[in-house]
Amino acid sequence: MTLRPTPEYPISKTAPSGLNSALILIAEDECEIAEILMAYLQRGGLRTVHARDGREALALHSALKPDLVLLDVLMPYIDGWQVLSEIRHRGETPVIMLTAFDQDIDKLMGLRIGADDYVVKPFNPAEVVARVAAVLRRTKADGAADSRLLRVGLFQIDLDQHEATVTCRDQPHTLDLTLTEFKILATLMRSPKRVFSRGELLVGCLPEGDTQERTVDSHISKLRRKLEGLGIHGTPVSVRGVGYRFGDGV
Incomplete structure (x- = not known):
């Protein structure tokens, strides 16, 4: 089990302001972790979909066009780095990496390829929800700016x-x-x-x-x-x- 409950991140029962109905793709092969993250995100007013491996993550990303991806590094078939690289090749979907490696090289790898943020396991799921909300707000603001x-x-x-x-x-x-x-x-x-x-x-x-x-x-x-x-x-x-x-x- 790689979750750590702590009191400093309360669970909101309503979606963060302006982020109603955002779809979050959770790419995580540990179903227990994925289910807890889905529960926290849904309680926060966000929609979720779960991919159990890298191939399924890319298929769901292509089919559903999620607003953000929570992406585990170690997954079957295609690892998180490869999934991130392909997502970046396709466009600018925000990605938060979930990594069990608390090492600078792994963080830098994700940021270099194009991750928007990272969370190191063990993590508090409510903290992940807060990170998701922050990245969604930032990317929404960026998208509202004059893209020309x-x-x-x-x-x-x-x-x-x-x-x-x-x-x-x-x-x-x-x-x-x-x-x-x-x-x-x-x-x-x-x-x-x-x-x-x-x-x-x-x-x-x-x-x-x-x-x-x-x-x-x-x-x-x-x-x-x-x-x-x-x-x-x-x-x-x-x-x-x-x-x-x-x-x-x-």
Whole structure:
């Protein structure tokens, strides 16, 4: 049993404000844990569905389009890291990892791939409900913002005007980018903490006919040189053996 009841997280019998009817997919192979989490979430006014392994989790995610996924790391058939990677390939569904490993490397792995939060077992199920509510509120607020205008650190992209700017020494500078460089920068800025593989960037940002992943490296290098010319270093960041993420943007 890997739950720890503590008094500091009371169970709410009503859904968190503005989060009524949110659907939570619980991907957890230990049925006892899943049933307790489902009870707590349902008592909080949220809907739930349970997947017992990684394959079922991906199938339910595709079919039901849940508002958030509670994702265990160790599951049969497909582990949580692989499930998370595929969910991120599909879109931006919020994911909270459930891990039994209280080690920084595991937390960093989840955040690097694109998890929104993590909870270490043993956990208090009421704390998990509170984390779910916090992530749902945050992602709902992000979704309500103008998705056609991206702002990360010193960078801003206007997708309608197809214009990218960066602020240097308190002055905005328009970036002279190729279409591919613009697409790469916009993709990285949409999820600045997420690491994108070269394959993902190749498919999403490069013209049809470009099939070599090393072509991505060339475009990244050219983008970096343009940013370095304005005094912006370390963007995008290379993650060895994985791909690229946006970086600090400073």
